[in-house]
Amino acid sequence: MFAFFVRRLIQATLVMLVISVIAFSIQDNLGDPLREMVGQSVSEAERQALREEMGLNDPFIVQYWRFLQKALRGDLGTSYFFKRPAVDVILDKLPATLELVFGASLIIILLSVPIGVFAAIYPKHWFSKFAMGVSIVGISIPVFLTAILSIYIFSVELNWLPSFGRGETVEIFGGWTTGFLTRDGLVHLILPCIALSSIMLPLFIRLIRAEMLEVLESEYVKFAWAKGLSPKRVWFVHALKNTLLPVITVGGVQIGTLIAYTILTETVFQWPGMGFLFLEAVNRVDTPLIIAYLIVVGLIFVITNTIVDLVYGLVNPTVKLARPQGGD
Amino acid sequence: MKKFFKFLVISVLGMTVGVAANAATLRMAYDADPVSLDPHEQLSGGTLQLSHMIFDPLVRWNQELGFDPRLAESWERLDENTFRFKLRKGVKFHSGNEMTALDVSWTFDRLKKSPDFKGIFAPFEALNVVDQHTIDIVTKEPYPLVLHTATYIFPMDRKFYDGYDENGKPKDAIIKHGDAFASTNASGTGPYTITSREQGVKVEFVRFKDYWDTNSPGNVDKIIFTPIKEDPTRVAALLSGDVDFIAPVPPADLDRIDKDPNVDLVTMSGTRIITFQLNQNRRPEFKDPRVRQAIVHAINNEGIVEKIMRGFGTAAAQQSPKGYMGYKDNLKPRYDLEKAKALMKEAGYEDGFSVTMMAPNNRYVNDDKIAEAVAGMLAKINIKVDLKTMPKAQYWPKFDERAADMMMIGWHSDTEDSSNFTEFLAMTPDEATGYGQYNSGNYSNPRVDELVLANQKETDEGKRAAMLQEIEQILYDDAAFVPLHWQDRAWAARKGVDIAPIVNVMNFPYLGDLVIKE
Numbered sequence: 001m002f003a004f005f006v007r008r009l010i011q012a013t014l015v016m017l018v019i020s021v022i023a024f025s026i027q028d029n030l031g032d033p034l035r036e037m038v039g040q041s042v043s044e045a046e047r048q049a050l051r052e053e054m055g056l057n058d059p060f061i062v063q064y065w066r067f068l069q070k071a072l073r074g075d076l077g078t079s080y081f082f083k084r085p086a087v088d089v090i091l092d093k094l095p096a097t098l099e100l101v102f103g104a105s106l107i108i109i110l111l112s113v114p115i116g117v118f119a120a121i122y123p124k125h126w127f128s129k130f131a132m133g134v135s136i137v138g139i140s141i142p143v144f145l146t147a148i149l150s151i152y153i154f155s156v157e158l159n160w161l162p163s164f165g166r167g168e169t170v171e172i173f174g175g176w177t178t179g180f181l182t183r184d185g186l187v188h189l190i191l192p193c194i195a196l197s198s199i200m201l202p203l204f205i206r207l208i209r210a211e212m213l214e215v216l217e218s219e220y221v222k223f224a225w226a227k228g229l230s231p232k233r234v235w236f237v238h239a240l241k242n243t244l245l246p247v248i249t250v251g252g253v254q255i256g257t258l259i260a261y262t263i264l265t266e267t268v269f270q271w272p273g274m275g276f277l278f279l280e281a282v283n284r285v286d287t288p289l290i291i292a293y294l295i296v297v298g299l300i301f302v303i304t305n306t307i308v309d310l311v312y313g314l315v316n317p318t319v320k321l322a323r324p325q326g327g328d
Numbered sequence: 329m330k331k332f333f334k335f336l337v338i339s340v341l342g343m344t345v346g347v348a349a350n351a352a353t354l355r356m357a358y359d360a361d362p363v364s365l366d367p368h369e370q371l372s373g374g375t376l377q378l379s380h381m382i383f384d385p386l387v388r389w390n391q392e393l394g395f396d397p398r399l400a401e402s403w404e405r406l407d408e409n410t411f412r413f414k415l416r417k418g419v420k421f422h423s424g425n426e427m428t429a430l431d432v433s434w435t436f437d438r439l440k441k442s443p444d445f446k447g448i449f450a451p452f453e454a455l456n457v458v459d460q461h462t463i464d465i466v467t468k469e470p471y472p473l474v475l476h477t478a479t480y481i482f483p484m485d486r487k488f489y490d491g492y493d494e495n496g497k498p499k500d501a502i503i504k505h506g507d508a509f510a511s512t513n514a515s516g517t518g519p520y521t522i523t524s525r526e527q528g529v530k531v532e533f534v535r536f537k538d539y540w541d542t543n544s545p546g547n548v549d550k551i552i553f554t555p556i557k558e559d560p561t562r563v564a565a566l567l568s569g570d571v572d573f574i575a576p577v578p579p580a581d582l583d584r585i586d587k588d589p590n591v592d593l594v595t596m597s598g599t600r601i602i603t604f605q606l607n608q609n610r611r612p613e614f615k616d617p618r619v620r621q622a623i624v625h626a627i628n629n630e631g632i633v634e635k636i637m638r639g640f641g642t643a644a645a646q647q648s649p650k651g652y653m654g655y656k657d658n659l660k661p662r663y664d665l666e667k668a669k670a671l672m673k674e675a676g677y678e679d680g681f682s683v684t685m686m687a688p689n690n691r692y693v694n695d696d697k698i699a700e701a702v703a704g705m706l707a708k709i710n711i712k713v714d715l716k717t718m719p720k721a722q723y724w725p726k727f728d729e730r731a732a733d734m735m736m737i738g739w740h741s742d743t744e745d746s747s748n749f750t751e752f753l754a755m756t757p758d759e760a761t762g763y764g765q766y767n768s769g770n771y772s773n774p775r776v777d778e779l780v781l782a783n784q785k786e787t788d789e790g791k792r793a794a795m796l797q798e799i800e801q802i803l804y805d806d807a808a809f810v811p812l813h814w815q816d817r818a819w820a821a822r823k824g825v826d827i828a829p830i831v832n833v834m835n836f837p838y839l840g841d842l843v844i845k846e
Contacts, residue, residue, distance in 0.1 A: 031721025032728075037504050039371030039444040041742055041752060043762045044728070046443045054505055081363060082527055083507050148560050155568040163564040164556055165529075270556045272529040280528065280557070283690070285721040 004309075012302040019298045020071070023291040024064050033080055033285040067291075076295060077288030081281070086292035090274055094296075095176045096166060097273035100265065101258050103180075103193035108201050116208025117243075120216060121235060132209075135202030143261055147195040147268040154191060162188050164270040196265045200254060207250060211243040218242075245312075252308025256301045351549040352844035354825065356573040357562050361531060361555040365522070366510040367482050368502055371444035371742065373835055380836045381533060381551075382422075383482035383516030384540075386413060386432070387475055391832050393651050393744065395475050399427065399483055399517065408470040408787060409453075413478070415461040419540040421485040423515040429457040434486040436465075442502050447762070448477055448742060451784070470787045476743045485515035519544070519840030520551060530554050539840070546841045563820075566591060572825045572844075575835070577818035579640040579693060585820045594828050595818045597642050599649045600740040601749065602692055604685075604702060604810040605769035611683060611733045614769070618675040620807035625668035626709045627702055629812045630661050636697050641813040646800040647739070647749035649814045653789070654746025654796030659804050661811075668709050680710025687715070687736035688723040693815050699736060702810075727768060735768045738815070744834065746796040750780050754799075754808055771808040 033056070034047045051057055055066070067077065075085060082089045119128035138146075155163035167188035169177040179185025215221060216239055224234045263275035270276070274293065281289040362378040363370050380388070386400040397403075400413040419427040436455035439445045451471045456464040465474060489500040489510060499509040514522065517540060520533035533551040554571065556562040559578035565571045567588060577585060577593065586593045606614040606623065613619050630643040643661045648654035672678055683706075687699035696717040703713035716732070727735055741748035756772040757764035763777075776799055783795040803809070817835055821827045824845045830838045 029722070031719070031723075032725045035724040036721065037370065039742075040739075041371070041447055041765070042444055043447065043765065044759070045762075050443065050504065078506055080505055083364075083503075083505065083511055148564075151561065151564045151568075155570070156564050159568055163568045163570050164561050165554065165570075268558055268561055270554070270558065270561055272526070276557075277528070283719065283721065 008302070008306050012299070015298055015302060016295055019294050020067070020291060021064070023294045024067065025060070027287040027290070030282065030287065030290070031285040033287055036284045036286075037080060071295075076292040079281075079289040079292075080286045081284050081289070082286075086288045087296070089289060090277065090292055090296050092175070093272060093274045093277050095178065096271060097259065097262050097266070097275060099179060099189070100192055100196060100262055100271060100273060101255065103189050104196040104200070104258060105255070107193055107197040108204055112201055112204035112208055116205045117212055117235070117240060119205065119209040120212030123213070131205060135205050138198050138202035141198070142264075143195060143199055144264045144268050146198045147192070147265055150191050150195055151268070161191050166272060192265050192269045192271055195268070196258065196261055199261065200258060203254075204247070204251075208243060208247055211246055212239060215239045215242050248308065248311060252304055252311075255304050256297075259297060259300060352547055352846070353550040353552065354548045354573060354839070354842065354844065355552045355554070355571045357554045357556040357565055357571045358575055359555065359557055359559075359562065361528060361553065364511040365514040365525075366502060366508070367484070367514075367516075368438055368442040368445055369504060369511060371448075376834070377836045379482045379516075380518070381520045381839055382514050382518040382522065383484070384419075384518050386415075386478040386481045386483070388479055388838070389744065389832060389834055391829075393833070395479070399432075400478065403475070403478075405474075405787070406464065409467050411465045411467075411474045411478075412458070413463050413465065415463065416540060417461055419517050420538045421488065421515050421517055422521045422536055423485050423488045424538075425485055425487050425515075427483055427485075427517055428460050429463045431483045431486045432463050432481065433457050435481060435484045438484070438500060438502070439481070443504075445480065448480060452477070470785045472784070472787050472789075472792055473743050473745055473747075476745055479744075482516065482518075488513075488515035519546065528555060535840075541840065544841050545843050546839070548839065548842050548844055551839065566820055566822070569822065573819070573821040573827060575817075575819040575831075575837075577820045579638045579818075582638065582640060582818060590823055591820050592823055592825075592827070593818060593820045594831055595640070595816055596831070596833050597649065598815045598817045599652070599744070599833050600692075600738050600815045601644055601647050601649070602641075602695075602698065602736070602738045602812040602815060603647075603753070604734050604736055604812070605753075605767065605771075606809065607730060607733050607735070607769050609770045610730065611681075613675075613677060613681055614733070616675050617806055618671045619677060622668045622671035622675065622677075622709055623706065623711070624807045624810050625662055625664045625671065626711075627705050627810060627812070628663040630663060632698055632701050633813045636694050636701055637813065637816075640693070640816045640818070642816070643813050644811040646804055646811060647753065648746040648796070648800060652741075652744070652746045652796075653793045654749075654800050656797045656800045656804075659800060665708060672709050678710070680712065682712040682714065683733040684731075685713045685715045685734040685736075686723065686726055686732035687717050688720040689717040691720040691723065692736075692738045695736060695738075698812065702812075727766075730768045730770075734810075737766055737768065739766070746800070747780060747783055750776065750799050750803075754803055755780055769809055771806070773802060773806060773808070776802055776808075 034051055038047060055063065074087065076087050078084065079086045079089050115131050119131055122128055151163050154161045165188060166179050166185060168182045168184035169179050170181050171177050179189055221234060221239055224238050262273060263279055265271065266273045266276035267279050278293045281293065360374055362374040367375060367379040367383055384398045386398060387395040388398050390396045399416050399419060401416050402414045404412050406412050415429060415432065421427055433455050439449050451467050453466045453468045456466060458464055467474065491499055493499050493509040497508065501508055501510065503511065519536055519539050521536050522531060523534050524532045531553040533553065535549040556565055562574050563578065563581045563585065566574045582593065585591055606620055608614045633639065633641045633643045645659040645661050646656060685699060685703060687695050689696035699715055699717055703715045706713050737753065739749055739753055751763055752766045754767055754771055755763040755777050757767050757770060779795045779799050783792050786792040786795065817833060819827055819831050826843045826845065827837065830842050
């Protein structure tokens with residue numbers, strides 16, 4: 001276990017380093033941050049002076065070395081736009097994004113398991129066919145389109161749900177504001193969560209259905225039937241438990257993807273989270289914020305994958321984390 | 329019991345007063361929120377919009393492009409180089425300090441230090457304090473745009489910005505990157521003060537109870553400002569009643585909003601000119617005025633306005649929009665394909681040539697689509713266009729490099745005056761003076777340069793107008809650039825929110841005067 005953590009830590013550090021190098025080397029291609037910071041009629045000389053002052057004229061290696069030294073002390077630079085440490089800005093927006101991802105995950109888990117299992121047990125049932133049909137549509141429609149459509153239907157035409165933002169939030173601890181505890185906050189969560197889950201949900205329904213179908217054909221399930229076990233026990237204990245193994249693996253990886261999809265969802269819903277922040281940072285060439293975002297999200301990926309590996313070990317005892325060649 | 333009774337009377341009175349004033353809350357959404365609370369940090373639309381909420385200028389533009397007195401009650405020209413302003417008395421800053429001539433003088437000195445504003449104030453020599461409520465603005469040479477420039481003087485509370493913040497930095501420092509007191513704290517004389525601000529998410533304003541302008545009809549005592557970046561979401565927020573007032577309105581939704589019985593649409597012909605410049609250093613062909621004329625004649629800019637802008641613009645043949653001093657009525661769009669072909673033939677380029685073109689894709693309304701249309705139109709006179717569009721963040725460095733033969737540029741005059749267009753877009757580029765900074769075409773005409781320099785010192789309006797109009801005529805005859813159109817402006821609000829009288833072509837709505845009828 002200890003060796004596993006050490007290995008993960010080294011891997012994570014390497015990943016972070018690579019991300020920071022990539023982020024740093026693309027920054028010159030993102031545009032000129034000065035242009036976003038001064039008015040259009042400001043002279044070139046004035047801009048050069050500011051660039052010099054900010055150290056943007058230094059060679060790449062000098063800038064990168066300066067960045068690394070600061071990064072080791074937890075300082076990933078100061079956002080040009082927010083004028084605050086980039087890490088603080090991102091951590092401020094983290095709760096909004098995580099709540100969105102949590103809400104969407106909840107929808108995915110609560111709906112995909114029952115529907116997937118049902119569709120595997122009764123593949124010929126009209127509901128199974130209907131669910132499969134809808135899921136194809138769901139996968140094919142881009143998230144931002146689902147988001148805009150749902151705003152027009154539920155906010156503009158029906159006027160049932162709010163069109164943007166997080167609504168009323170309450171602070172629970174350490175600056176974490178939540179929308180899950182107020183009625184207004186919950187109402188604001190519905191559309192963005194549905195939009196965000198719209199791609200993953202069909203994917204998981206299909207995944208669970210396919211895995212379950214396969215498991216139902218396996219020898220030990222046939223044996224369980226032969227033993228005369230009740231259908232419930234066969235389906236939910238023998239079959240479902242084994243179905244979930246690959247689903248957990250995919251799920252862990254997909255949480256990262258879900259965070260990536262928040263960029264679109266948050267932008268459409270003006271959701272004050274990290275994804276929206278990132279897109280805005282790219283538009284404004286706020287390079288310190290872009291780099292910090294990539295590193296923080298990279299870290300989230302590493303952490304979720306580590307957790308998935310641990311959970312995997314718990315569900316499937318044949319996986320031994322300490323063995324270098326196995327496990328992950 | 330007596331106490332209780334007193335309390336009751338007071339609260340009932342308070343309630344009736346509240347009802348009489350008909351206090352209202354405005355929920356508004358723009359596409360972006362201001363970068364900073366410091367009015368001198370960045371010269372941008374967002375900064376000016378905010379400045380008109382928490383500060384007041386000496387004078388401000390009205391809808392007829394004239395000047396209304398604000399913190400300056402009256403003004404007069406003492407001599408060629410001196411303008412005297414009488415300041416309003418009894419004006420309080422949000423901090424409670426009284427505004428005096430010393431605050432104005434302090435603000436002026438700070439403007440001269442601001443990288444973004446010092447250019448505008450370059451013609452100004454000094455601001456002299458005559459007495460507590462009188463100032464003299466002295467220019468280096470006779471300068472016609474003193475009042476135009478005075479719209480940029482938003483007196484700041486000198487005492488409030490005095491001293492050092494907790495990090496030991498002076499409170500009045502103008503810092504573009506990193507934390508600064510003035511970026512997050514403000515004390516002005518404006519109709520609103522900020523109660524909370526979460527950058528990029530929400531800003532809340534309340535009306536300043538000691539606001540000097542008691543004649544203002546405005547009854548909005550609270551503003552909740554939310555930036556909504558995405559066009560469809562902003563429109564949806566208005567249509568679903570989540571916000572009361574939005575800007576800008578995307579052209580694609582103009583019809584829909586216009587037809588909606590619950591919202592009002594206000595549009596105005598804009599002042600931002602969209603053009604293409606023809607780089608004569610990169611393309612020898614562009615040195616030939618006949619080729620430039622051919623290009624201008626080949627581009628159907630009225631068609632672009634109608635089809636791509638959906639009527640949301642005015643086709644242009646010059647830089648100055650109507651109402652500006654340099655506007656010349658006889659200059660009309662000149663789309664004529666046959667003539668364009670004839671000109672190409674005359675210039676010896678009947679078989680055409682190939683050019684590169686660049687345009688931004690998120691800076692101006694429909695910028696990339698306009699560029700595509702122009703490229704298509706040029707194909708008809710055998711000019712093959714290799715077009716690249718890119719986000720503005722990448723576009724501006726390319727523009728500085730003059731990286732393509734034809735580059736798109738839109739321009740809004742910071743002074744709301746014709747001269748500014750030519751100074752930046754059409755004068756001979758000169759790094760030392762900064763003239764022609766955005767003239768990527770390298771168009772150069774000594775007569776134009778001479779006229780611009782002369783008009784800057786001409787205080788006689790008639791003579792100035794003649795010079796500015798002559799410039800427009802020369803640029804037109806020379807086909808110095810390709811004029812496309814002036815972008816319109818549009819705002820939309822829920823019925824009852826009376827935005828028509830408070831919006832203006834500069835796009836800084838005077839929210840202090842906004843009336844909401846229930």
